Amino acid sequence: MYRADTKLYVLTGFLGSGKTTVLLKLLEILKGHRIGIIQNEFGKLGIDGTILRNDEIQMVEINRGSIFCSCLKLNFVQALAEMAAQDFEYLFVESSGWGDPSNVQEILEAAKIVSGKEYDFRGVICFVDAVNFLEQVKEEETAFRQLKHCHLAVITKTDLVGEKQIEKVEEKIREINPVCEMKTSANGEIDDSFLKKDLLIYEWAEGEETTNSVETKPKSIFMEYDGQIDRQKLNEFLTVIAPDVHRVKGFCNLTETGWTQVDVVGTLIDYKESEAFEKSQLVFISKIGPMIIKKILSAWQEYVGTEMKLRN
Numbered sequence: 001m002y003r004a005d006t007k008l009y010v011l012t013g014f015l016g017s018g019k020t021t022v023l024l025k026l027l028e029i030l031k032g033h034r035i036g037i038i039q040n041e042f043g044k045l046g047i048d049g050t051i052l053r054n055d056e057i058q059m060v061e062i063n064r065g066s067i068f069c070s071c072l073k074l075n076f077v078q079a080l081a082e083m084a085a086q087d088f089e090y091l092f093v094e095s096s097g098w099g100d101p102s103n104v105q106e107i108l109e110a111a112k113i114v115s116g117k118e119y120d121f122r123g124v125i126c127f128v129d130a131v132n133f134l135e136q137v138k139e140e141e142t143a144f145r146q147l148k149h150c151h152l153a154v155i156t157k158t159d160l161v162g163e164k165q166i167e168k169v170e171e172k173i174r175e176i177n178p179v180c181e182m183k184t185s186a187n188g189e190i191d192d193s194f195l196k197k198d199l200l201i202y203e204w205a206e207g208e209e210t211t212n213s214v215e216t217k218p219k220s221i222f223m224e225y226d227g228q229i230d231r232q233k234l235n236e237f238l239t240v241i242a243p244d245v246h247r248v249k250g251f252c253n254l255t256e257t258g259w260t261q262v263d264v265v266g267t268l269i270d271y272k273e274s275e276a277f278e279k280s281q282l283v284f285i286s287k288i289g290p291m292i293i294k295k296i297l298s299a300w301q302e303y304v305g306t307e308m309k310l311r312n
């Protein structure tokens with residue numbers, strides 16, 4: 001067995017906390033380096049994989065669940081082992097927003113045994129949404145565990161909140177993880193000095209069993225439609241759906257702006273220009289289990305009214 005130089009970072013953070021946004025920024029900063037990504041998407045569609053795709057970067061996508069769950073753990077170990085053979089300078093693992101990384105060390109050990117190579121594990125970075133975290137952590141064990149098991153907490157979206165809110169989030173972080181390094185990020189920007197630091201000195205919690213399992217997995221559903229729809233109508237539909245979902249994301253063909261990346265986190269609906277696709281597709285991660293299907297169907301009928309298909 002010999003030691004590989006690949007620096008490995010595991011990115012966690014609740015659904016919509018800003019992992020992909022900051023990872024895109026890091027890829028820009030590290031342009032020219034040999035980089036690999038393991039992208040884990042909770043739903044069936046690899047939306048983040050599409051956003052991150054880039055000729056210079058090698059990516060493995062593991063979708064339909066959490067890489068820490070027994071249902072996908074072996075795929076993750078296998079992907080780590082395969083990526084280890086490629087001698088990247090950096091390997092970033094973007095775990096799904098539902099991912100509970102409490103067992104990450106155990107998985108790295110297994111990957112070492114399978115591949116005969118060891119990563120230079122640099123730490124777990126947890127993205128903490130300044131707008132939504134205080135509410136999320138009240139209800140979601142996952143949000144708590146992600147923070148408990150991180151070495152660096154990055155408070156994201158600080159451009160959207162005041163100083164008082166940031167202080168409250170910092171206090172909550174300290175309550176859950178008294179030692180992790182903390183950093184803030186506004187507009188998806190990140191100061192990359194952490195790449196040179198030894199984050200492992202901020203180890204706090206011992207490894208434990210993950211809470212991710214097939215039984216605890218939230219319901220996700222995806223929608224497809226052909227043709228274009230009116231942005232105002234889509235917006236009304238999404239506003240009605242927003243309270244009952246953890247997250248909506250995808251790409252829509254809109255009458256006014258053409259192909260558009262759509263993101264819903266909490267009450268915020270965000271639109272960005274995107275590349276073109278064959279069909280419009282949106283993924284919904286439900287807070288209310290399968291009841292979300294009825295809600296989507298009736299809200300779509302009321303506000304949009306065109307034909308669409310829902311799939312599991």
Ligand SMILES: Nc1nc2c(ncn2[C@@H]2O[C@H](COP(=O)(O)OP(=O)(O)OP(=O)(O)O)[C@@H](O)[C@H]2O)c(=O)[nH]1
Nearest residue numbers: 015016017018019020021097157186187188263270
């Ligand atoms: N204003 C603002 N918006 C942000 C910031 N970071 C992320 N966002 C927005 O938050 C939404 C979710 O960001 P993502 O980067 O997709 O979040 P994620 O953690 O990768 O999402 P999942 O993979 O679904 O868990 C998008 O609309 C982003 O543009 C930030 O610092 N400021």
